[in-house]
Structure formats: C-alpha cells, structure tokens
Amino acid sequence: MAPTPPSTASHRPAPGNPLAPAWLALPADANALADGLWPATAARTATGELEIGGVTASALAAEFGTPLYVIDETDARTRARDIRRAFETEFAAIGTTVRVYYAGKAFLSTEIARWMIADGLNIDVCSGGELAVALAAGVDPARLGFHGNNKSLVEIYAATRAGIGTIVIDSAIEIERVAAAAESNGVVQDVRLRVNSGVHAHTHEFLATAHEDQKFGVVLEDAPALVAAIRSKASLRFLGLHGHIGSQIFGAEGFAEAASRLLTVHAQLLDGGPVPELNLGGGFGIAYTSADTPTPIRELAAQMAASVSAECVSRGIPVPAIAIEPGRAIIGPAGITLYTAGTTKAVDVALGSRPAARLYVSVDGGMSDNARPALYGADYSVRIANRVTDAAPALVRIAGKHCESGDIVVDADYLPGDVEPGDLLAVAATGAYCWSLASNYNYVGRPAVVAVRDSAARVLVRGETISDLLARDTGIRRDSTDPSTEGTTR
Structure with a gap:
C-alpha cells in the first residue's frame, strides 16, 4: 500500500523503516539538502x-x-584550487613542491580540461581518446601525464610525438616500447615507474601485505632492476616512483604506510642517480551519503606532508618533489x-x-x-x-x-x-x-x-x-525522410 501523507495537524516523521540499511537515518525533513553532499551553490x-x-x-x-x-562550475573549480593550494602549502612547509594532476578518467571534456589548467593543475590521461580531448582543449602536452597498464604502441608513439610531459611505465615491456617511441620521435621522455606498495585502502581501512594481486604496476622489490633498465635508455629520463593505493579513501593512514614503503626503495634508487619526484596517486574520498565522513583536504594534505617529512628525515634523504592525482574529490x-x-x-x-x-x-x-x-x-x-x-x-x-x-x-x-x-x-x-x-x-x-x-x-x-x-549501423538504409532517425532515445 502506498504511503499516505499525514494530516496537516501532525507532520512527525514515521518510525524508521526496518528495510533501511543501518547507516541510513530517518530524516526530520526529507526535503533538506544534507551538508557536504550537494554542490556548493545548491x-x-x-x-x-x-x-x-x-x-x-x-x-x-x-x-x-x-x-x-x-x-x-564554481564548485568544481573552487575544489581544484583548494586542493592545489592545500597541498602546495603543506608540502612547502617541509621544503618541497607539489604537482597536482586532475585524474581525467573521473570526467573529462575540453571545457573541464581548460578549467583545470586555468586553475593551476595538470591533467592525467589514460587512453589515446583522453589524450586527444586534452590536446583538443589546447592543453600544453608538457602538462599531461599518461597512465595505463596496456598502452598501445600507437598511443605511446602519439604521446611521445605530441611532447607529453610524463608517461607512467606500468610493466617491464613498456620500458622498451616507450624508449623506442621516444627515440623514433627524437625526444627524451620523462617517465615514472608504477609500483605496487602492497597497501590497498578503501574508506576507513587499509590492508598492508607483501604483494598486491592486481593488474597495475610492478612488484616493489623489482623496482631497482627496472629503474636500472630505464636509466640505461638514452631516450628515457627517470623521474621517480608512482604508487596508487585505492579509491574513495578517508584518512591518511594508508598514504602514510605507502609513503614509507615507497621511500625505502626511493632511498635505494638514489645510489644510482637522481630521483627528483615521488607520485603518491589519488583516491581521496567524498561524501555520497550523510553517513560518509571524508577527511577535509587541508587535514589530509597536512598529514601526508608530515608522513613524508618524517620518513625522509629517518632515512637521511632530501624530500622529493611530490605529485598527486585527485579526480573524484574535484568533480564528484x-x-x-x-x-x-x-x-x-x-x-x-x-x-x-x-x-x-x-x-x-x-x-x-x-x-x-x-x-x-x-x-x-x-x-x-x-x-x-x-x-x-x-x-x-x-x-x-x-x-x-x-x-x-x-x-x-x-x-x-x-x-x-x-x-x-x-x-x-x-x-x-x-x-x-x-x-x-x-x-x-x-x-x-x-x-x-x-x-x-x-x-x-x-x-x-x-x-x-x-x-x-x-549512425554506425551499416545495415540501415539512409533515408533523410525517415522520422525514426530523429529525436530523443528516452
């Protein structure tokens, strides 16, 4: 039976529905826009x-x-600037710089790309199509990073030819592929190496293991040999390690553990040459429901900076430049x-x-x-x-x-x-x-x-x-008078 509105004499909420999940509270006003869930101007x-x-x-x-x-637009661009400023401020306090990449996979169009660049961010892409969108927006390719576990030869060649800023190498095979494409295009390509730290985080919890069973990146202990292979290529320049621990993450504990593991290897790599950078990835969480409590960005940035600083001090190494890759936290x-x-x-x-x-x-x-x-x-x-x-x-x-x-x-x-x-x-x-x-x-x-x-x-x-x-169905007879080919699909 459909719920019936109460009489005007009483508008007290009904008791909570037993079918509701435990996290969902009965609202006093089912019209209210919960703080933190809606765009800033809503x-x-x-x-x-x-x-x-x-x-x-x-x-x-x-x-x-x-x-x-x-x-x-105001909310998205304000969030982008706030994240950039928070991380720049907190990491400047420990003596280093930050490059913020907007993770285009969250949502990318030419206009969004222009917003991010205008507000001081770089852009991370992970396909030839996303690269094409960013370039069509007029983005300087030097401000782009290219991810992906199976970048095609065509994509790698196009990226190096365009003058892309960085390519994240995801496997041993890609070392040869990126080096060959860069050499063919007459460039020295900046690259990062994606490694699996063994830390996987989601919401309030993280799991730290010896290895991660996933398609991205390489085993952390294999990094020294792979970095040596990268350094042996005249057409490649090694920037540093890249780690990504998950998505929709609340709290900085997982990032701190990952930073500790990555910086252990980072310190070892310094013996073989410069390692100017460390990319800590993204995955910062947002609120989808009133039960979600994401960590405020300034607090997250401060905690991550403190962790990186402490790990570098304990190892006696300089703090590298840091890169991060938020997407959801900006546009979601x-x-x-x-x-x-x-x-x-x-x-x-x-x-x-x-x-x-x-x-x-x-x-x-x-x-x-x-x-x-x-x-x-x-x-x-x-x-x-x-x-x-x-x-x-x-x-x-x-x-x-x-x-x-x-x-x-x-x-x-x-x-x-x-x-x-x-x-x-x-x-x-x-x-x-x-x-x-x-x-x-x-x-x-x-x-x-x-x-x-x-x-x-x-x-x-x-x-x-x-x-x-x-339009792509080749079996359709094209007839400009056919009304079935017009209008909405809804």
Missing part, C-alpha cells in the same frame, strides 16, 4: 525548488531534458543528475512479524548513465528537485528504466511519501565516474552535460539522439 528557492548555480531544476529540465548531468561533489519520475510502485515486504514497505520510483535513466551502483554497490542520495512537501518520509529505491533487476540508481533513501510521476529527482555527487562510465545499453543515448554558473547554463557535452545511435 539551495532551495523561496518556492522550494532546487537550484544550482542560480538555475532552477525545472528550467534545466525544460531546456535540456532529463536525464541530465549538471556540473556546478560538483555534479548532480536530474531525472524525471515515471512510475511509483509500493512493494510490501514480509520481515518476520513486522511488515514493511518500500516505494519503488522509476526514472528515465539508470545504469546507462550511472553504472556505479551496479558495478560496486555504490550508494547515493536523492531529493525531489521541483518542490518541497510536508509529507512524511518514505523509504524509496530509485530504479532505472533498463531491462535489468540490478538497474538501481539509489538503493535506499528517504523521500517525502507523496513523490509522484512527473516529479524531478536530483541525485547528488554524480560528477565523477557517471558520464565517463555511461553506455548505450538498451539503445539509450547518453545524457547531455551542462555547466551552471552565475544563473546561466551551457552545454559541455550534448546528449545523444537516435540518429547518433544509428
């Missing part, structure tokens, strides 16, 4: 509508349709996704002697525009975007439109119980790894991406039409 208007960057949700939906990715909280609710369905669930109900709300997107819940069981937060209501909170599950039972956008949250078809719903913290992982499953087009700032919106990436989806 607010409710006087009429209760959600607006971001001074643009209301209904205006965005009317102009661009839904689903729609919305990026708060700055983005939301707008959807339109299509159907609602109350499902009664037998839970021992205590009956419970979950309200399914299906929207016009799903796993094609946000694969993270299906891939990782990721949790998100949702709010009605076009209005506020005094209806009692109801436990909802936001489902997508795809032909998969696992097509869930938000597994569990509370919305006002009168949520209905036609409502606009906003899902928070979707700026990272949503558009970049989007697909055309069920022949659904990928949504547009718009940036909002100073009460104006503009398209960063246009949405796909049916014509776009059919």
Whole structure:
C-alpha cells in the first residue's frame, strides 16, 4: 500500500523503516539538502525548488531534458584550487613542491580540461581518446601525464610525438616500447615507474601485505632492476616512483604506510642517480551519503606532508618533489543528475512479524548513465528537485528504466511519501565516474552535460539522439525522410 501523507495537524516523521540499511537515518525533513553532499551553490528557492548555480531544476529540465548531468562550475573549480593550494602549502612547509594532476578518467571534456589548467593543475590521461580531448582543449602536452597498464604502441608513439610531459611505465615491456617511441620521435621522455606498495585502502581501512594481486604496476622489490633498465635508455629520463593505493579513501593512514614503503626503495634508487619526484596517486574520498565522513583536504594534505617529512628525515634523504592525482574529490561533489519520475510502485515486504514497505520510483535513466551502483554497490542520495512537501518520509529505491533487476540508481533513501510521476529527482555527487562510465545499453543515448554558473547554463557535452545511435549501423538504409532517425532515445 502506498504511503499516505499525514494530516496537516501532525507532520512527525514515521518510525524508521526496518528495510533501511543501518547507516541510513530517518530524516526530520526529507526535503533538506544534507551538508557536504550537494554542490556548493545548491539551495532551495523561496518556492522550494532546487537550484544550482542560480538555475532552477525545472528550467534545466525544460531546456535540456532529463536525464541530465549538471556540473556546478564554481564548485568544481573552487575544489581544484583548494586542493592545489592545500597541498602546495603543506608540502612547502617541509621544503618541497607539489604537482597536482586532475585524474581525467573521473570526467573529462575540453571545457573541464581548460578549467583545470586555468586553475593551476595538470591533467592525467589514460587512453589515446583522453589524450586527444586534452590536446583538443589546447592543453600544453608538457602538462599531461599518461597512465595505463596496456598502452598501445600507437598511443605511446602519439604521446611521445605530441611532447607529453610524463608517461607512467606500468610493466617491464613498456620500458622498451616507450624508449623506442621516444627515440623514433627524437625526444627524451620523462617517465615514472608504477609500483605496487602492497597497501590497498578503501574508506576507513587499509590492508598492508607483501604483494598486491592486481593488474597495475610492478612488484616493489623489482623496482631497482627496472629503474636500472630505464636509466640505461638514452631516450628515457627517470623521474621517480608512482604508487596508487585505492579509491574513495578517508584518512591518511594508508598514504602514510605507502609513503614509507615507497621511500625505502626511493632511498635505494638514489645510489644510482637522481630521483627528483615521488607520485603518491589519488583516491581521496567524498561524501555520497550523510553517513560518509571524508577527511577535509587541508587535514589530509597536512598529514601526508608530515608522513613524508618524517620518513625522509629517518632515512637521511632530501624530500622529493611530490605529485598527486585527485579526480573524484574535484568533480564528484560538483555534479548532480536530474531525472524525471515515471512510475511509483509500493512493494510490501514480509520481515518476520513486522511488515514493511518500500516505494519503488522509476526514472528515465539508470545504469546507462550511472553504472556505479551496479558495478560496486555504490550508494547515493536523492531529493525531489521541483518542490518541497510536508509529507512524511518514505523509504524509496530509485530504479532505472533498463531491462535489468540490478538497474538501481539509489538503493535506499528517504523521500517525502507523496513523490509522484512527473516529479524531478536530483541525485547528488554524480560528477565523477557517471558520464565517463555511461553506455548505450538498451539503445539509450547518453545524457547531455551542462555547466551552471552565475544563473546561466551551457552545454559541455550534448546528449545523444537516435540518429547518433544509428549512425554506425551499416545495415540501415539512409533515408533523410525517415522520422525514426530523429529525436530523443528516452
């Protein structure tokens, strides 16, 4: 039975739903925008509508349709500058410099690339396509780094020819490949060596082992021999080691342990030549739900700097230049996704002697525009975007439109119980790894991406039409009068 709004005489929240996960608290107000989850400019208007960057949700939906990715430009760029300044300040205090690379895999477009460069960051790419986007944005290739465990010969050649700043060597095989490409293009290529520290971190915990069983990098104890091989190549210049310990990390303990292990090898490598740099990777966590407590960036930077300083002092070595690679921490909280609710369905669930109900709300997107819940069981937060209501909170599950039972956008949250078809719903913290992982499953087009700032919106990436989806199908007879090749896929 569908939840019923309370009478105007009493608007006390109903008891928590037993189907809700333990971390999800029953809100006093299911309209409220929890601190830390939403873009910095997100607010409710006087009429209760959600607006971001001074643009209301209904205006965005009317102009661009839904689903729609919305990026708060002010928030994204402020986060980029704040991270850069925090790390520069804290590491300057221990006598060294920091290069901050925006991890383009989180979300990259030409405009985003220009924001990052203008705000003093470099950019990390991990495919020929991402390299092409950065170059198309006019980015100086010297400010780019190139990652990847299986960079093709074509990609390596293109990167060295373009004059890319650094290439992260991921295996022994790549030493020969990068050296040959650099020699062919008449350049001396700066390279880092990615190593597995044996530290793997996620959220509040980290695991330290002898080896990591993963596809990236090389075993730490193999680094001296591989660095010797790099140094033997006249077309390569060794910068330092690169480590990455995971993603969505809260706290600095994992980074401290990884830095200790990396600097042990770093100190050994100094006997064979200069090692000017150490790359500590990224993975800084953000809040997806009100239960998440990410470490403030300034605190994280200070703790990481203190760890690096202590490890270098204990070994009697100079503090190297540091590089970091945040992506999610910059663009994730700055983005939301707008959807339109299509159907609602109350499902009664037998839970021992205590009956419970979950309200399914299906929207016009799903796993094609946000694969993270299906891939990782990721949790998100949702709010009605076009209005506020005094209806009692109801436990909802936001489902997508795809032909998969696992097509869930938000597994569990509370919305006002009168949520209905036609409502606009906003899902928070979707700026990272949503558009970049989007697909055309069920022949659904990928949504547009718009940036909002100073009460104006503009398209960063246009949405796909049916014509776009059919364009590569060689079996289709091209007929300009065929109406089926136009319009939206939603």
